[in-house]
Amino acid sequence: MAKKGKAAVPFLLRTTGATLAAGALGALVYIPSLLLRGVAATFGGLFRWLRLAPRNGKKWGARFTRWSVTVSKWVFLKLMRRAKAKYADAVRPDVLTDFPEPGRRTKSAFDWPSDHFGGNLVSVFQLETEGMREAYARYEPPMMLAVAAEYWGLPEGLTSTGEAIRQLAINTADKYPADARMADLVAEVYALLHQAAQKAAEVGPLFAKVHEHDLRRYEEPRPGEHMWNILERRQDGSFDQRQPSHFVAVTQDIAHVYARYEPGHMNQVAAEFEGIPTGIDNVAAAVQLLQVRSNEKYPVDKAIVDALADVHTLLLKAASAAQDLMPNFRRLHAPDIARHEAPRNGVEAEGMWDV
Template identity: 60%
Template sequence: MSHFVQATEAARDAYAHYDPPAMLAVAAEYEGLPEGISAVGQAIRDLVLNTADRYPVDKALAEQLAVVFAHVHAAESKAAEVAHLFRDLHEHDLKRYEEPRPGEHMWNIFERRLDGTYARRPSVFVLACQDIAHTYARNELTRMMNGPSVAAEYEGLPTGLENIAAAIRFLAVKSAEAYPVEKPVAEAVAEVEHQLMRAVSAAQELFPRFRRLHAPDIKRHEAPRNGTVAEAMWDA
């Protein structure tokens, strides 16, 4: 399986089961969206550069990957808008934490929590996406086909991006249905997901193009003449 798919599945699953304890934790997710997507983009950027400079493939594949990266970068820009919008629309709510008045807790709906949940927490999305970038950087690909390979990364890229989009979809749905935020915030998060799905669409063109442009190379692996050992006599 693709390293990218494995890492993004972990991020998706971690986020699916995350239940923020208070709104400051939710705020961390909104504010962390651009940083998290940037980390995902770094992994894709590495794949773009390796495809262009290190892997024995047609340059058209690097060009297609650059299109994917551009969509991810656009999603990062939209994510930055979410963070600003959230702060603008919830200035008063945030001020209660950041510049509390004497006796601020008297405005609470429930009693003050005693578990430290008023303190800011790191974004779960950011931490998960940073793991993706680190995992991808650590795993150097040395084969074009079979097992951990360049082909597996090309094939898995759409699924990996769908996993990230799914994590953001969780946030969009909870923002619309569960969190006490203004409607434009939920809509802005949904726009980030939609932009990532454009990256998915572009990524879906990559593997078919790889197979088409490198059909003779792939055939040596999938239909070796007189067996693998014999075909290996053509290894460079």
């Protein structure tokens, strides 16, 4: 509301300015148009008297006087388009463009030992999502149908990411010697990712709705449809809206690799719990990149930007929830972890309790 209030005054001023400018220019054009109308009427009457024309010049003269109306309307519409665009920019929600570097570790409020359990390992989920993020950042859709494929592919890509988290929850419950409450916590993170995927499923249909005319030009082209193109060189049309998106392609490996991953030690499982927040951050950054490009680069309706912002927000909520995984893992398994971080009478002695 605050943004709309601040933007309303400049918008009203621009509207008033557009009206005055259109009126002034129309008045300037009206003066020579009157002279031309008089000339047309005079010569028209002369040509009719000489039997060189079937009618006098009043009809042609009237066309000259309509010039002022046409010019006024053109100026007013042009200035109003600018005013509306500036108003839309002023009230549009802020879009973050600060992308953290891949590989950064999530900051924690907990003070763990410098050589904490699992700290010398990197999560498989984190590594896979970093590769996904970097690959997606390099991708440049060559045409709008390729961009459309990204919007349609968002839910499938996020579902693939969520599948890895779901697999971790199942393994924690069924395979790993971990407290059952850890599986519940991982399942909560998965539920938030699932919500993000459901929200992402709204982006494609929204895009199809607000860009129905643009898409129809591709799907049901009229004869000579290319004559409406903006650029002289036509795109080759090699991309199709129904093809898998690049986002889908780079996220599928996350689920596939994670499904085959079999940790051999609990420090590897601990590394997974610690790396989940950063991994989800990587996925969120890819969605945010699509959001920023949609806002600043692609010719799409701003409703698409807002929908992507909602998806990004849900992913950040999932990453925030994942921040609790490692602290809870350490709390629920404190005696087991203490054997590794503070072995009694040394590692060899503590190893006598191995089973």
